[in-house]
Amino acid sequence: MIIKENLLYSAGATEEHYNPGDYIFREDTIPHFYYQIVTGVVKLNSYNDDGKEFIQNIFSDESTFGESMLLLAKPYPVNAVTISRCTVLKVSREQIFKLMDANPYILLSLCKVLSERSYEKNVLMRKITSKNAEERLMEILDILKQSHMNRDKFSFEIPYTRQQLGAFTGICVETVIRAIKRLEKNNVLMIRNRKIFY
DNA sequence: TCATTAAAGTTAT
């Protein structure tokens, strides 16, 4: 959790409810709010000229998203779309700036979040330059697993569909499917009723 | 090696 919920409420936070597929904000619009997920999963995506989706990031419970654009007051370069039912706290830009003024540690934790995001992007960019789809996929599986604790083989259920993995890596679904099957043959991962365990 | 297209199978709502 980046900012305590009661603090957000004291800053006039409103609780927003979304159904899967709802847009929280759209590309090219100006940010006016700080968003923090209470429950649910949100993706940041964009579409290329062919209409192919590219997922930039996926966030779930207790994380904030779109904060860098809010601070900069630059138009969103991505859409925020809910993947599941979501409850999200929403605080106006003015109020969140007041909060940061009054609570230096909030500023600090925001800095930390931004640094983390930047670091993750660097790692991702570095890894995603791997040659073939199979290796690229393995790299992002590694990254995803790092966020959850258990290091054991096959202990981590990938919380994404093959389509989402494809949109996340820029690989088409069919290739994801084939690559994953090959990885299963090589004992890198395990498939149990269509769920991927890594 | 991989994207694309098409078509069919499976699961979730």
Added chain:
DNA sequence: ATAACTTTAATGA
């Protein structure tokens, strides 16, 4: 039932 997701196969860059 319908939509969403997965799978297989053929083709071409």
